[in-house]
Amino acid sequence: MVSERKKFYITTPIYYVNDKPHIGHAYTTIAADVLARLHRQLGDDTWFLTGTDEHGANIAKAAEKKGKDVKEFVDEVSAKFSFAWDQLGIAPDDFIRTTESRHERAVNIFLNKLKESGKIYEGEYEGLYCVPHEAFIKESDLVNGLCPDHKLKPERIREKNWFFKLSEYQSEILELVDSGKLLIQPATRKNEVLAFIQQGLEDIAISRPNVKWGIPLPWDSNQTVYVWVEALFNYCSAIGYGFDEEKFRKYWPADVQVMAKDIIKFHCIIWPALLLAIGEEPPREIFAHGFFTVDGQKISKTIGNVIDPNEWVDKYGADAVRYFLLREVPFGQDGDVSEQKLKTRYNADLANGLGNLFSRVTTMIEKYLDGDVGEFIKSPRDLSEVSESFNRLEFDKGLVEVWETISWADNLIEQSKPWELVKTEPAKVKELLVNLAALLYDIALKLSPVMPETAQIIKSALESEKITKPAQPLFPKIE
Numbered sequence: 387m388v389s390e391r392k393k394f395y396i397t398t399p400i401y402y403v404n405d406k407p408h409i410g411h412a413y414t415t416i417a418a419d420v421l422a423r424l425h426r427q428l429g430d431d432t433w434f435l436t437g438t439d440e441h442g443a444n445i446a447k448a449a450e451k452k453g454k455d456v457k458e459f460v461d462e463v464s465a466k467f468s469f470a471w472d473q474l475g476i477a478p479d480d481f482i483r484t485t486e487s488r489h490e491r492a493v494n495i496f497l498n499k500l501k502e503s504g505k506i507y508e509g510e511y512e513g514l515y516c517v518p519h520e521a522f523i524k525e526s527d528l529v530n531g532l533c534p535d536h537k538l539k540p541e542r543i544r545e546k547n548w549f550f551k552l553s554e555y556q557s558e559i560l561e562l563v564d565s566g567k568l569l570i571q572p573a574t575r576k577n578e579v580l581a582f583i584q585q586g587l588e589d590i591a592i593s594r595p596n597v598k599w600g601i602p603l604p605w606d607s608n609q610t611v612y613v614w615v616e617a618l619f620n621y622c623s624a625i626g627y628g629f630d631e632e633k634f635r636k637y638w639p640a641d642v643q644v645m646a647k648d649i650i651k652f653h654c655i656i657w658p659a660l661l662l663a664i665g666e667e668p669p670r671e672i673f674a675h676g677f678f679t680v681d682g683q684k685i686s687k688t689i690g691n692v693i694d695p696n697e698w699v700d701k702y703g704a705d706a707v708r709y710f711l712l713r714e715v716p717f718g719q720d721g722d723v724s725e726q727k728l729k730t731r732y733n734a735d736l737a738n739g740l741g742n743l744f745s746r747v748t749t750m751i752e753k754y755l756d757g758d759v760g761e762f763i764k765s766p767r768d769l770s771e772v773s774e775s776f777n778r779l780e781f782d783k784g785l786v787e788v789w790e791t792i793s794w795a796d797n798l799i800e801q802s803k804p805w806e807l808v809k810t811e812p813a814k815v816k817e818l819l820v821n822l823a824a825l826l827y828d829i830a831l832k833l834s835p836v837m838p839e840t841a842q843i844i845k846s847a848l849e850s851e852k853i854t855k856p857a858q859p860l861f862p863k864i865e
């Protein structure tokens with residue numbers, strides 16, 4: 387019997403297109419790309435989705451500010467996201483935009499289902515709305531009358547909305563999260579979500595009357611769907627909800643949804659409740675990583691410390707940026723990044739570490755073995771823990787393991803002194819170099835989800851009939 391391939395469906399948030407991508411968006415998307423590449427390598431039937439969130443008052447305002455037609459504006463900014471991902475070596479299987487008709491169609495079906503479920507009703511809402519948040523905010527959450535995240539005064543809104551009976555899902559969601567059936571990682575985030583649920587869930591508005599830039603409710607064209615409800619559904623519409631039943635059934639539920647901690651309430655509470663209401667399974671796991679600061683400060687346009695990932699890629703290369711972001715901060719924790727830190731790691735770990743080892747080993751193979759190592763099969767070190775760490779989203783741990791192995795290999799070369807040994811015991815030098823070639827090959831395999839381009843260069847060099855020293859360094863030193 388042919389065993390069935392395991393499926394693996396991974397998503398990132400869909401990013402707002404009010405501005406071009408920055409290093410924080412890149413972080414999440416790189417992490418998801420690494421997991422997707424790892425699962426493809428493991429032979430899983432993998433589907434990796436990312437995309438852009440293009441409706442809502444905030445986006446309409448951003449377009450207006452630029453004096454642009456909204457559609458034209460979102461087309462431009464969305465293209466900047468896909469361009470940046472391409473530059474970073476990120477290869478999603480699909481990129482969804484919420485202004486696409488496939489999404490709008492699926493959202494319509496979803497909304498009708500939701501209405502049929504009897505879990506929505508018409509009501510009136512009065513409250514405070516934080517526009518950059520695209521969410522209602524409680525009076526008790528304000529600091530000096532301002533939204534603590536955006537330092538802006540929320541708008542007082544009194545309007546007619548359609549509501550979703552989130553309050554009815556209190557115990558079901560609590561059970562789901564508490565039992566780990568919906569796994570929330572790291573544990574601190576799970577506890578945060580549990581505490582929030584225990585405060586009591588309130589019904590939520592799922593539509594807005596005065597937001598024109600959005601998808602109209604199928605039964606009330608004066609209202610558009612609340613942007614968050616619509617956006618969450620992208621994870622289903624992209625895999626064919628409502629029109630490609632086979633594909634949808636194949637991939638849903640999502641295996642891992644990666645994001646930062648800022649949006650876990652939407653994903654760990656509202657999202658599973660909406661899914662339960664329409665009779666679909668909640669996602670299996672939500673992984674919420676931490677927030678980056680740049681030089682110790684929040685990433686913000688006003689501060690002027692927004693880093694465009696393209697600038698780093700142009701200077702250091704995609705693999706170096708991917709390596710740096712995942713190595714620098716343990717995934718799940720907050721951390722600080724800067725170009726100085728990138729440069730330090732680039733020179734120490736990549737130019738002097740991996741790049742140097744590759745150059746040393748291939749140079750010696752060329753010089754002492756005339757480029758021919760013969761068969762190399764078994765690496766002298768077991769690196770299977772590396773992929774296991776990546777699989778647990780402990781990227782820094784897996785990378786540390788690889789770099790410990792690189793130091794080990796450097797030491798081995800220093801101690802064996804092949805340049806002297808070759809005069810007296812050439813057979814020993816051959817054995818050493820065969821081992822080192824096997825080790826480097828294994829390093830390339832294990833690193834390939836994180837550094838696909840570099841891994842390919844190393845693998846092809848070692849696979850070639852005659853191994854030669856590299857024409858140029860893998861990572862030229864940057865002063």
Ligand code: MSP
Nearest residue numbers: 399400401402410411414439617618645646677678
């Ligand atoms: N459009 C919503 C998400 C809808 S998903 C159904 C949204 N968009 S966003 O553009 O604000 O993206 C938020 C996400 O961007 C975070 O969850 C995280 O993945 C990433 N990051 C944004 N800033 C970041 C940092 N400073 N640090 C780390 N990640 C950051 O929310």
